[in-house]
Amino acid sequence: MPDLLVATFYKFTALDDHAALQPVLEARCRGLDVRGIILLAEEGINATISGNRASVIELIEFLKEDPRLSDLVWKESTAATQPFRKLRVRLKKEIVTMGVEGIDPANLVGTYVPAEEWNDLISEPDVLVIDTRNDYEIEIGTFEGAVDPEISTFGELPEWIKRNICVDDQPKVAMFCTGGIRCEKSTALLKQAGVKDVYHLEGGILKYLEKVPEEQSLWRGQCFVFDERVSVGHGLEVGDYELCRACRDPLAKDEKESPHYRRGVSCSKCFDRTTVEQKARFAERQRQLDLAATRARKEASDE
DSSP states (O other): OOOEEEEEEEEEOOOTTHHHHHHHHHHHHHHHTOEEEEEEETTEEEEEEEEOHHHHHHHHHHHHTSGGGTTOOOEEEEESSOSOSSEEEEEOSOSSOOOOTTOOTTTOOOEEEOHHHHHHHHTSTTEEEEEOSOHHHHTTEEETTOBOOOOSSGGGHHHHHHHHOOGGGOOEEEEEOSSSHHHHHHHHHHHHHTOOOEEEETTHHHHHHHHSOGGGOOEEEOEEOSSTTOEEOGGGOBOSOEEOTTTOOEEOGGGGGSTTOBTTTBOTTTGGGSOHHHHHHHHHHHHHHHHHHHHHHHHHHHO
16 A cells, blocks of 8 residues: 655635635545644644545645635655544634734745755854744754743743843844744744844754755754654654653653553653543543554455
8 A cells, every 4th residue: 555645734824714614625625535634714724634645636736726825835744554543624713823913924924944054044153043842842853952942832932932032132043843834923923023033944844854864964853743653753754752642742662661651541741640530531542442443454354
């Protein structure tokens, strides 16, 4: 069976009719057997989808028929098995939640820096390099010398910026995130505040790992992704992390040796944060998932 195509894309554009688009888009995805997460808001679209190549490309071409999405670009990777259990097409207030009114990346944003030029920029001594991702993402990988804001959600970043970046100093700031969308808003926030020299990695870490050879890379570790692959490395090869189904944190191989680790139920990071009742509920959920997987394998072998 050929690998499945995983496509990630976003577009900031006025989608005043996003609620009407939801059922149409969902029906199209189901008809093409495309799974994943698609977020729709007045400010645009944000998605990661997966399926056979022909189906995914057909869906993207369908979206591009809308003049507002005609220049949609996407990043590609592959997966040996379906990285999404189901399809979710959701209506949201923001396609990436920052919680700051008046930020409009469609009209004001930092300077895009191609992956091939990123090393030169972040190697400059006067550049402040900021990882805009959450703490559990940064834990498994980041760029050499990058600042970790130690945030648990993207919505905490504006306050960190307010406390740590002085507009009057006019710092030279370079920001990065997984696919680029969070940096659209964070660089827009800095530009709106009056910082002139603001840059961000075009296409995000995923594009960097795809384009920059490992021997030339300043990336250290792996990159967390929000699907069943959990992490990817250079060349977008699937990494060796597993997701704790209780706390949703990535787990390295050695962390699964902890006495507190139980697949689908707990890990050393969350064992003390969940009750006996919650652990029992997680255990039953995992049992049902295992039964469903067994049935699926049996049905496949009977075909």
